[in-house]
Amino acid sequence: MAPIQNARVLFNSVPENYPIPGETTVYDTTQTIDLEAVPLNGGFLIKTLVLSVDPYFRGRMRKPEKKSYAVRLNLSIYGHGVGLVLRSENPAVEVGKHVYGPNILHQEYVVLKELGPATVLEKHPKLPWTAYLGAAGMPGQTAFVGWKEYSDAKPGEVAFVTTGAGWTKVIASAGSEEKVKFMQSIGADVAFNYKTTDTREVLAKEGPIDIFWDNVGGDILDAAIEHAAINARFLECGSISGYNGAHTPIKNMSMVVGKTLHIHGILVFRLLPKYYKEFYDTIPAKLASGELKYSEDVTKGLDKVGDVILAVQKGTNKAKAVVVVAEE
Template sequence: MAPVKNGRLLFNEVPTGYPEPGKTTVYDDSQTIDLESVPLNGGVLVKILVVSVDPYLRGKMRDSSVKSYSAAFVIGEPIFNFGVGVVLRSENPSVKAGDHLYGHYPFQHYVVLPNIDSFRVLKNEENLPWAAYVGVVGMPGQTAWVGWYEFAAPQKGDVVFVTAGSGPVGSFVIQLAKLHGHKVIASAGSEDKVEFIKKIGADVAFNYKTTSTWDVLEREGPVNIYWDNVGGETLDAALQHSAKGARFIECGMISQYNSAPYTVQNLMAIVRNELHLHGFIVGSHLPKYRDEFYREVPGKIARGEIQYIEDAKKGLEWAGHAILDVQQGRNHGKSVVIVSEE
């Protein structure tokens, strides 16, 4: 077989604000690969089917000298994130051609993986779309599951406030809270997103761009469980309208990823209301919950007990645009890039 193009999305430069397609990231299709003869050296050759676009990728677009909880992208190299691929050739006895692997992939069409210890072979007995395994049955779903069961400590009568409620994490949290019988307040950034969070069970759903979060919480609170995906002024409002002993689950702060830091005004509420603030990275707690998650969640999705929506772009060349859409909140549902059809 003649070599084929192996297109890649390269990290080109550190952005100063929003990441710009064609500038921050560049799609390059100059590399080729011979699928029949490329050496595997005991590894596997994988065709990447779908990759995930998540808010935290912006934090990896930094100078490598700046330390954080995850490694920075390398200038001139492909960006990487969770994805699903199908094995084309294998010299690893634990997998065979046709198996599907979930794990961290570079944003490119084909890759030789010398080691797959950190990858999971997906059985997919429920026959879910592979893209679901980077969303509701992937890291975002795991984030919701782990954060809720590790930190929420729900009690009868609790009021739950979820931000970025239409996103893959927030929408899952809303549905978990409703399954536990709680009143849920949820915010989103457009009217169609508000309609979605109403559909999945939010008791109070509002557009934070047109309705005051402060006023909603004043009327519908106080808040016992706050799931924070945005930080900034919304966190400030939640602090002021928190109940005694409330649990704050600090999952993300996308309002701060591309702009100047916001100075929180109501920090004294932490003392006054004896709040519990839990910042967490899902990978730190996932081993405790991984088996339960894969045992429970795919079936819930297949039975319609947990609903989700997806914002898919077809073609790796559009991944840079997907990254920008997520940072600006223009995606509706879990952002994925379909790299290849099976």
């Protein structure tokens, strides 16, 4: 078989503030691949179907000398995705199966030497693969394991969730009216746009809060500390307000002591082994039946990844951001 195009999205330059499509990331079509002859070396070849774009991408766009999980310049970016297995030399990965994991390169075809953190996944027949990058995937897993492990939620308590919803009495905030309407539709008791409404005024009226799920950080975290109840639990999942150059200092840290707050950082991969079976035994079925509701912002085309990354960082995406690369 003659080689065919294997388009990819390259990390091209380190952004100073927001990532710039076409500069920070570049859509490249110069690479080719021979699907029948490309060496597998004991691994397997997948066709990329869907890719997740998440807030943590910005943390990877660091200078080469930075340690941690930085992406290397001039190589494909990577993240959570789902791919169809086309060829395999790995007995644990059969042709025709689907692989889901955090190590999927943003390119049309990928050779993986081993599963690593990825897994062979069976899809619920009533769910699309895109759902497995949102509510039935890593973001849903993060909410599931973090809440179960740390919230200690009790009837009658007040929870404040940035960019979301939850149990007990729920105060929820988001950055657009469309997202506010969605949170209202899934049962949030109080939903507001933090860009047009004073968070402190809402919390002063509806609090004090017993549980705070934080995806934003910055001044909203400061406001939550100010309006927290004694012994409140803070579940720190992200701080996107400081990802793109603007860092708001926390002024109320002394209240952490005075209110004896419990602060828990959440990384899904450290907790997921404990809850993996329970999550997949329950959540996909509840999503498929409509018992649990979810929303997606689906973009078609690998060439649009840079635009979607920027949208997620600015908060202009309408829901969980997913890029469809190809159909099966």
